[in-house]
Amino acid sequence: MVAVFGKPKRKLSLAIITFNEEKNIQACIDSVKSIADEIVILDSLSTDKTKSIAKKNQKVRFFENSFQGHVEQKNLAISYCRHEWVLSLDADERASEELQKSILSFLEKEDVAEDGFQIARLTHHMGRWIYHSGWYPQRRYRLFRKDKAVWVGENPHDFIELKDPTKGGVLKGDILHYSFLDFSHQITTINQFSSIVSYTRYAKGHSFSLFKSILKPIGKFIEIYIMKRGYLDGIPGFYIALASSFSTFLKYAKVYELEKKFIEKPSNMRKDYGEKK
Structure with missing residues (x-):
């Protein structure tokens, strides 16, 4: 990460919930490890190699909890984050290069008025990126101040809601979603x-x-x-x-x-x- 001297840099927590994600978790971590200061993983008692793979990464703080529901689990993961700003990803998601640059730029800004930022999600399915069908851009809040946002919605269709919806912004770049194998x-x-x-x-x-x-x-x-x-x-x-x-x-x-x-x-x-x- 390239720091901007003379300006304070925000610290960023990455929050991920997992269950049997041995095929996805490392790629998810790799896509953001250069910009995240800590990676919080809340696992719901996986039976595969998710835990051992995740804990090999220096920035990972690994927690376990029986699965309560998507909304409940993601809010619990946020509570374990130590920094003011949180980026929330699923294990089958990656931050695009453009998104990584956008987040890095945000982290190096001196003043931020927003409490959260919406990010577009682009899904890969059946051999191609899906740009229509209601699947794109699907902008949702994924980067937010820990104490100014909460996961809500009907399980499993959860989403972040800002406590003050007037303090939202948009970041350039995509969350790349590898949702289905086939x-x-x-x-x-x-x-x-x-x-x-x-x-x-x-x-x-x-x-x-x-x-x-x-x-x-x-x-x-x-x-x-x-x-x-x-x-x-x-x-x-x-x-x-x-x-x-x-x-x-x-x-x-x-x-x-x-x-x-x-x-x-x-x-x-x-x-x-x-x-x-």
């Missing part, structure tokens, strides 16, 4: 995430609607493929729209199972999900 992985993730959403919604009193379970998936396909120009992403865009439609259907189907007491929790959810220990 289409099969996407379907597996959709199945897992729809279970979390349906379980969370049912707990909040949502009920099954046959009418919505028919119309909402159709509407979702039209939204992704036509309104959000998924057709410009080629064949992957078509499959993304279909997968999004299927995901919407699954959420209603699983609420139906829960409402009828066929199940207490979807079988593909972690047994400890939501259990405080």
Whole structure:
């Protein structure tokens, strides 16, 4: 890192939550280790080599906690950060070179009025970068003052919310998202995430609607493929729209199972999900 003499440099904490991320964690760390002063990893009891790989990195501070939910886990990770400014990434995300330069420039500024900065996320899927389908730019707050922001949202679809929304800015560059290994992985993730959403919604009193379970998936396909120009992403865009439609259907189907007491929790959810220990 090149310092600007005569000006104070902010210190930066990187916060990551993990579970069985041995294939991703090192690349995530490598993309920001030159600009982060500490790397806080909160792991939910991985059974692979995530812990051993992470702890080989000098800047890593490694913590473990049973998984409470995405929002809860990410807020806990922030609480372990020692510096005022936090960059939050998932293990399957990387900071682009342009983003690294933007963050470095920010760290070397003398005065900052903002409490947080939105960053675009660019996802690689089925052999190409996806620039449409509602997947880009998807700007969200990811760099923020620790005491001025909090993770909120419906698990697993979490997002950072500034306590004062008027104090936000935007950084140049992208968070590069390697979300899926292939289409099969996407379907597996959709199945897992729809279970979390349906379980969370049912707990909040949502009920099954046959009418919505028919119309909402159709509407979702039209939204992704036509309104959000998924057709410009080629064949992957078509499959993304279909997968999004299927995901919407699954959420209603699983609420139906829960409402009828066929199940207490979807079988593909972690047994400890939501259990405080």
